[in-house]
Amino acid sequence: MAQEDVHLRDDGLALGLSLGGGGAGADAPAHRGSSRPSSQCPLEPALTLSMPDGAAATATATASGGGGAAHSVSSLSVGGAVKRERAEEADGERVSSTAAGAREREADDDDGNTRKKLRLTKEQSALLEDRFREHSTLNPKQKVALAKQLNLRPRQVEVWFQNRRARTKLKQTEVDCEILKRCCETLTEENRRLQRELQELRALKFVPPPSSAASHQPAEPPFYMQLPAATLTICPSCERVGGGHASAAKVAADGGKAGPGRTTTHHFFNPFTHSAAC
């Protein structure tokens, strides 16, 4: 895979050697989700080395050409970038792939085969964050324009957005997990409470009727005693028993998002909002 035809390129060879870190007050690059518990050092000096993927391509392509497993060249592999950058050629952003590119590669690839890690400057990160807040995805034109603006290659912008989406999703997953955990706890507690309630109701049912009420006509049990226990819900705030059934379940499934036109009067407990929707 990694050894597919390598098209070395000289576009975007932004050897942007910029010292970041001076950006006082600049937002930390990692805006994680909606909440931002960022722990990034705000004054981290950033050395932007916009190294072209093709930089290591020569050695990589030849080194892995023998059909070695991807792992054997993972530190150098450029297959995906090559594939992608060929696509970018179609966009016309590519100029040539000859001498200039080779010179740049030599400059970048000074120590041979190590994969250098790009560090975005604070300015670059801030702009990327801004764009991400507007749209979490980029169309090709936006990508190229942003890359030009940032002095990066489109592929790098694309990767940044990819990783950014992944971080956002991870953060959201953590938040969702926390919510579900709380829901589970709430439901467990609710279940305990209902079990107790059920026991009390059962005990009530078997209390012998008082002698004064010992008419020939047996007292009608409360309506909720005629319902299966599982269908009963008790509003925790008003302590009233409501019939369950589909309607209540439906309301509960709505998550309490009762529309303005809703006329349902069931009392139920919504574990997702931790409140009774009375």
Place this chain on the structure above:
DNA sequence: CCCCGGGACTCCCTTACGTCA
């Protein structure tokens, strides 16, 4: 109209580098 191959795009997992404690 359906099928198929290929390109483009995205997501996901993984790797590797740089930084920090």
Place this chain on the structure above:
DNA sequence: GATGACGTAAGGGAGTCCCGG
């Protein structure tokens, strides 16, 4: 100085969609 944890750029596979043959 060595080391492990962590953040993140980047590589690569897989899935999906679209389009032309």
